[in-house]
Each structure stands twice: as C-alpha cells, then as structure tokens.
Amino acid sequence: MPAYDNTLEDIKNRLDIVDLISEYISLKKAGQNWKGLCPFHAEKTPSFTVSPAKQIFHCFGCNTGGDIFSFLTRYENLTFPEALNVLAKRAGVELKTRPGTVQKAGEKEVMVSIHKEALTFFENNLTKSDQSQKYFKGRGIDKDTQKLFSLGYAPQSWNALMNFLTKKGYKAEVIKKAGLISQGAKGFYDTFRHRIIFPIYDLKGDVVAFGGRSIDGSDPKYLNSPETLIFNKRKVLYGLYRAKKAIKESGYALFMEGYMDVITAQVYGISNAIAPLGTAFTQEHGKLIKRFVEDVVLVFDGDQAGIKAAKKAADILLESGLNVKMLLFPAKEDPDSFLRKHGKDAFQKLLDNPLTIIDFLLKLKADKRVLAREAIETISRVPDKVLQGEYVKMLSEGLKINEVFIIEELKKAGKRLSSGYNSAHGNAVPQPRPGPRPLDDVITLQLLLQQPDKASEFAAKFAPEDFKDPLSREIFQKIKEGISDVNALLPHFDDIGKAYITELSMRDEIEDFEKAMEDCVKKMKENKRKRMLSEIQTKIRDAEKKKDFALIKKLQIEQQLLKPGE
Numbered sequence: 001m002p003a004y005d006n007t008l009e010d011i012k013n014r015l016d017i018v019d020l021i022s023e024y025i026s027l028k029k030a031g032q033n034w035k036g037l038c039p040f041h042a043e044k045t046p047s048f049t050v051s052p053a054k055q056i057f058h059c060f061g062c063n064t065g066g067d068i069f070s071f072l073t074r075y076e077n078l079t080f081p082e083a084l085n086v087l088a089k090r091a092g093v094e095l096k097t098r099p100g101t102v103q104k105a106g107e108k109e110v111m112v113s114i115h116k117e118a119l120t121f122f123e124n125n126l127t128k129s130d131q132s133q134k135y136f137k138g139r140g141i142d143k144d145t146q147k148l149f150s151l152g153y154a155p156q157s158w159n160a161l162m163n164f165l166t167k168k169g170y171k172a173e174v175i176k177k178a179g180l181i182s183q184g185a186k187g188f189y190d191t192f193r194h195r196i197i198f199p200i201y202d203l204k205g206d207v208v209a210f211g212g213r214s215i216d217g218s219d220p221k222y223l224n225s226p227e228t229l230i231f232n233k234r235k236v237l238y239g240l241y242r243a244k245k246a247i248k249e250s251g252y253a254l255f256m257e258g259y260m261d262v263i264t265a266q267v268y269g270i271s272n273a274i275a276p277l278g279t280a281f282t283q284e285h286g287k288l289i290k291r292f293v294e295d296v297v298l299v300f301d302g303d304q305a306g307i308k309a310a311k312k313a314a315d316i317l318l319e320s321g322l323n324v325k326m327l328l329f330p331a332k333e334d335p336d337s338f339l340r341k342h343g344k345d346a347f348q349k350l351l352d353n354p355l356t357i358i359d360f361l362l363k364l365k366a367d368k369r370v371l372a373r374e375a376i377e378t379i380s381r382v383p384d385k386v387l388q389g390e391y392v393k394m395l396s397e398g399l400k401i402n403e404v405f406i407i408e409e410l411k412k413a414g415k416r417l418s419s420g421y422n423s424a425h426g427n428a429v430p431q432p433r434p435g436p437r438p439l440d441d442v443i444t445l446q447l448l449l450q451q452p453d454k455a456s457e458f459a460a461k462f463a464p465e466d467f468k469d470p471l472s473r474e475i476f477q478k479i480k481e482g483i484s485d486v487n488a489l490l491p492h493f494d495d496i497g498k499a500y501i502t503e504l505s506m507r508d509e510i511e512d513f514e515k516a517m518e519d520c521v522k523k524m525k526e527n528k529r530k531r532m533l534s535e536i537q538t539k540i541r542d543a544e545k546k547k548d549f550a551l552i553k554k555l556q557i558e559q560q561l562l563k564p565g566e
C-alpha cells in the first residue's frame with residue numbers, strides 16, 4: 001500500500017469525513033465529535049462516533065473504525081481501489097497509475113465515457129420510437145420505470161450509433177473495442193439495431209455494457225455486449241448497482257432469470273432483484289453477492305427449463321457459501337406473469353415462505369432414489385457443515401430415510417466433488433474478536449497517539465518487546481518509524497488493526513502527559529522484567545529435567561540480575 005501514501009494524504013486533506021458520512025447516515029454533534037446510529041450493526045442508541053479533528057470514525061458497539069476509505073469500502077462494499085477511485089474523483093485528485101498500467105487505465109476511462117455517450121443516444125431514441133413505447137406499454141412499464149432503469153432504443157439503422165459517436169470524436173477502432181460496432185465484409189456496422197436497450201452498470205455505477213432485446217422477434221431474442229476491457233459478464237449482475245441498498249436492507253438478494261423479470265419486480269415495488277447476463281450464474285456472482293448478504297432466493301420460471309436452470313444456479317451459489325432458498329411457481333407461470341395476475345401481495349406471500357433447497361428438490365416428485373442422489377450431490381456442495389447437517393436432517397425426514405445412510409452417501413459424494421475442487425470458495429472463517437488487550441500496552445499507545453509530534457521522541461524510551469500484545473507491538477513499531485499520525489497509520493493495518501487504532505484515538509485525552517508517560521515507561525519495563533523472569537523460570541525447570549547443571553547455573557545468574565535491585 002505505501003505506493004498510495006501521497007495520494008491518500010492528498011485525498012484525505014481535501015475531503016471531510018463528517019461531510020462524507022453525513023451523506024449516508026444522519027449525524028448529530030456531541031461535544032467535539034459527531035454521533036449517529038451505526039450502519040454496520042443494529043442499534044437504538046448511537047455509538048457510532050466521527051471525529052472531525054482526527055478525521056476518523058469508530059463504533060463502540062461493533063468495534064469497527066477507520067478513515068474515509070474504510071468507511072466507503074465497508075458501506076458501499078467496494079474494494080480498496082474502487083473506493084480510492086470514487087474518493088479521488090470527489091476530491092479532484094488525479095490518480096497516478098504505476099508504469100505499464102497507464103495505457104490500460106486511460107483506455108478503460110475511454111471505454112466508460114463512450115458507453116455513457118452511447119447511453120444518451122439510446123435514451124434519446126427511446127422517446128422517438130413508437131414501437132418500443134408500444135412494447136413497454138404492453139408489459140406495463142411506464143415512463144418513470146423506463147427512466148429509472150435508463151432504458152433505451154437502438155434504431156433500425158446500420159450506422160446511427162457509429163455516426164453519433166464518430167461525431168463525438170471517437171475513432172471506429174475504439175468504438176469497436178467497446179463492442180458497440182462490429183466489422184463485416186462491407187465495413188463497420190452498429191452491433192445493436194432495432195432493439196430495446198438495457199444498460200448494464202458495474203458496482204461503481206458506470207455503464208459498462210448493454211443488453212439488447214429484439215422488438216420484432218428477430219434472432220437472437222437477447223443480445224449482449226461482447227466482453228471488453230471493462231465488461232466481464234461472469235462478474236457483473238444486472239440490476240445490482242441499483243438493488244444493493246435494498247438487498248442489504250432486506251437481508252437477501254432475489255435472483256431472477258432476466259432483465260425483464262428484474263424490471264417487472266421493480267414495477268411492483270420489489271427492489272432487491274437481480275439477474276445474470278446471459279443464462280448462467282457463476283461462482284464470481286456468488287462471491288459478489290456474498291459481499292452484501294448471506295441469503296439468496298432464486299425465482300425462476302415454473303416450467304421444466306426454469307426448474308433445471310434453478311437447480312444449476314442453486315448448486316453454484318451453494319458452493320459460494322450462500323444460503324439458497326427457492327420460489328417455485330405453478331407450471332406455466334413466471335415471475336412476470338405471476339406478478340401481473342396475482343399482484344405484489346401474493347408474490348410477497350410466496351417470498352415470506354421460500355422453499356429450502358431440500359423442499360424444492362422434494363417437490364419435484366422424481367423417483368425417490370434419483371431424488372436422494374441429486375439432493376445428496378447438492379448438499380455435498382455446501383461448505384458450511386452446520387447448514388449441511390440441517391439439510392441432511394430435512395432430507396432424511398422428507399424421504400423417510402435414516403440420516404446415517406444419507407451421511408454415508410454424502411461422504412462419498414464429498415470425495416467425488418473434492419477431486420476438482422479448490423478451497424477458494426470465499427467461505428472465510430469469521431475472525432475471532434480479540435480479547436481485551438494488556439492495559440499497559442493500551443495506555444502507552446494511547447499516549448503516543450495523543451501527541452503525534454512528540455511520539456517518536458517518547459517511542460525511543462520503549463522497545464518493541466516491551467509490548468506484550470503482538471498488534472500493539474506492530475503499531476508501536478510503525479510509530480517508532482515516525483508514522484505517528486492516526487491517518488498515516490491506518491492504511492498500514494487490516495480491519496482489526498484499524499478498529500484498535502481508532503478506538504485508541506477516540507479516547508479522552510490523558511492529562512499530565514509527561515507524568516503519565518513516565519509511569520508507562522516504568523510499568524512497561526516492570527512488565528517486561530516479570531515476563532523475562534517467568535521465561536527463565538520455565539527454562540530452569542526444563543534444564544533441571546535434563547540435569548544440565550551448567551545451564552541451570554547460567555540461568556540462575558540471569559535470574560539474579562533480573563530480580564529487583566537490592
């Protein structure tokens with residue numbers, strides 16, 4: 001991370017953490033700080049604290065903390081480089097890219113801006129196209145919804161978009177690279193012609209691709225942008241940028257089959273729906289969703305093809321460590337038709353009681369043995385052992401088979417599966433919360449952070465070994481190296497380190513700094529002496545067992561030297 005150091009400082013100097021966080025949650029002034037309800041855990045009294053003086057936040061309820069970057073990555077579920085981009089833009093700081101990536105970064109930006117221009121073109125054409133308006137009217141999609149999803153229309157022309165973009169100054173080669181025109185024997189032509197256009201956004205809210213649906217029944221029914229520098233369909237989900245807030249609020253994501261399902265759901269006030277681009281779900285999709293929630297509900301068509309697709313999607317998402325539930329529609333119904341016929345309340349009723357994956361499989365009424373085999377195969381993909389156990393129990397009850405037999409088959413299936421299995425399934429073991437840290441370590445660091453100007457001077461009075469707690473020692477080492485300002489320190493540590501540092505920085509100032517510091521030096525030395533004494537004690541005991549008298553003698557001298565001065 002040091003490569004970013006100057007840029008981070010630049011950005012931090014230009015932005016104010018209270019302004020930034022106020023855009024997401026409401027903060028009230030409380031003394032020197034601002035307080036609000038923590039967005040990272042449920043609480044009724046505010047323990048989320050923002051310090052304008054130090055430009056950090058800390059929640060005393062869930063022990064999270066950090067700077068503007070930590071806040072944004074957490075709140076918006078962005079990666080660090082993504083958050084860096086957003087905040088750099090906001091601060092008006094230009095990001096220096098490492099040599100070699102310059103070309104690519106520049107090209108990416110061009111790709112993004114060309115998509116933005118193209119979207120304007122498609123949106124403007126939509127209002128002029130009677131045919132698309134008729135199509136939307138038929139599907140109950142009004143002007144507001146069209147606007148909400150920035151829907152557009154690609155006119156029936158071979159070069160309308162190309163001409164538009166060329167006039168804006170883009171070269172044909174670049175437009176082709178963006179996937180918006182294709183090249184044939186007679187030259188370039190627009191990729192999307194006479195189609196309804198669905199812009200596809202990435203998590204930052206940039207349009208990175210388009211989906212086009214044919215209006216007149218010509219093939220293919222759906223046409224997507226090809227993969228480009230900025231678009232990888234395995235990693236993008238339709239509607240996620242808009243739905244992420246609702247997904248977090250509702251606690252689950254609604255996985256649907258296609259764009260139109262997502263839009264219809266929105267028309268009926270269901271905002272947490274998303275869909276893959278094309279047909280298949282991928283592990284990457286699973287991981288993407290896992291950044292927001294643990295639970296997903298699959299909503300697929302009730303016909304054979306829909307059920308098959310749902311089963312396949314469930315297997316992949318289960319492997320990503322997501323808890324997968326299903327909605328099963330009556331045959332010949334899909335989410336779209338169901339919502340239109342029965343309305344939101346009926347849909348919500350289904351949503352309130354989704355089927356577990358086992359119930360879903362049991363409902364398929366296949367041959368009992370086939371069903372058992374399929375269900376066991378599915379269960380074996382679940383990385384969470386507790387969840388696996390629950391599924392085994394459900395299956396045992398549902399099929400009236402003894403659990404023992406299922407577990408036996410499960411072991412076999414697990415082995416089969418684990419031969420082409422990598423362990424990178426994003427199901428990280430939750431970090432244990434650190435226990436209380438040694439008080440003297442804490443106070444010493446608190447003092448050092450309280451006076452960043454004098455910190456390195458005072459740090460000279462301590463050695464890293466004086467600190468008992470490894471994390472405290474690490475922080476001390478950075479301070480000793482001269483990184484004593486809280487904002488300079490934060491980027492060097494992970495979430496646990498950040499929370500520790502912000503917690504220390506938020507503490508009330510200790511009065512009589514010099515005296516307190518002196519006490520700390522004494523206490524830390526004393527602690528260290530005691531620790532060393534007990535270490536020698538252990539070594540002596542070992543030496544006694546081995547009857548190594550020479551060593552015992554040597555250790556006893558060391559021990560004598562450590563005893564308090566007489």
Ligand SMILES: [Zn+2]
Pocket residue numbers: 038039040041048059060061062063064
């Ligand atoms: Zn909290």
